[in-house]
Amino acid sequence: MLVAVAVFPGTNCEIDTKYAFEKLGQEVVLVFHKEEKLPEGTDLVVLPGGFSYGDYLRSAAIAKFSPIMKAVIDFANQGGKVLGICNGFQMLVEARLLPGAMKRNENVHFISQFHHLKVIANDNTFLQKCSVGELLNVPIAHGEGSFYIDEAGLKELYANHQVLLTYTNEKGDLQNPNGSVDSIAGICNKAKNVFGLMPHPERAIEKILGSDDGVKMLEGFLN
């Protein structure tokens, strides 16, 4: 599988992301934001975490106009698989490939810690190796990760099984670190080829570093 990881000025998780997919035996190419095309044969595009363009104006507001994003949007609209992690999730909502919007964390702090997540839907590529209700321990690191969507949009998300993950404590009870609507940590689009989440599965791939729960998440994309 060929994984293209997009790199914007201010992106800082591209090497971790590359490392994670290489550890899973995949070929990974870093693609600079000025490129207008994705590499031939790209199977998955990952928009990694960081602070693209300094997150000026709003998180990821400027990244969505990068040349590479045109190619990513075309790729997604043709059914190509796209995963946005953290700043990448923010890019996907800014580019309207995913519904909703991202706000400043409710407590106005940057939060960087391990957090438990509960799998809400696994009838999709990304979380197919996880069970519904399963708890995963994955780091979060963001200042603007409070997911917002209006009531009608929220209903639609649930109806189509687009709510993928929620924040919980280690017992699986809802625990909301950032004020996200319904404690939502990750969603996908209706066609289930575009995935976004604030937590960092690429930082949870080795037990020695605290958790390898991210492995079975990323493995969902492997053929």
Next chain:
Amino acid sequence: MKVIVNIQLKNGVLDPQGKAVHHALASLKFNEVGDVRIGKQIILDIAETDKKNAQERVQVMCEELLANTVIEDYTIEFPAC
């Protein structure tokens, strides 16, 4: 021509920054403050002399980039020069 764009979170969308500032003001005994909302102001200098054209162009700028209309409202003002 100078154009001022004011952007704020929509009514009903919780503003955590405003809330934090509200608490800080209350701790300074400014008890008369009922609510605080924080917005952004963007000041544009554009090469245009016709106000109507400017209004139309800036509106497109707001829709495409300056505001995220899922959660934000904006107003466009022309300051008296």
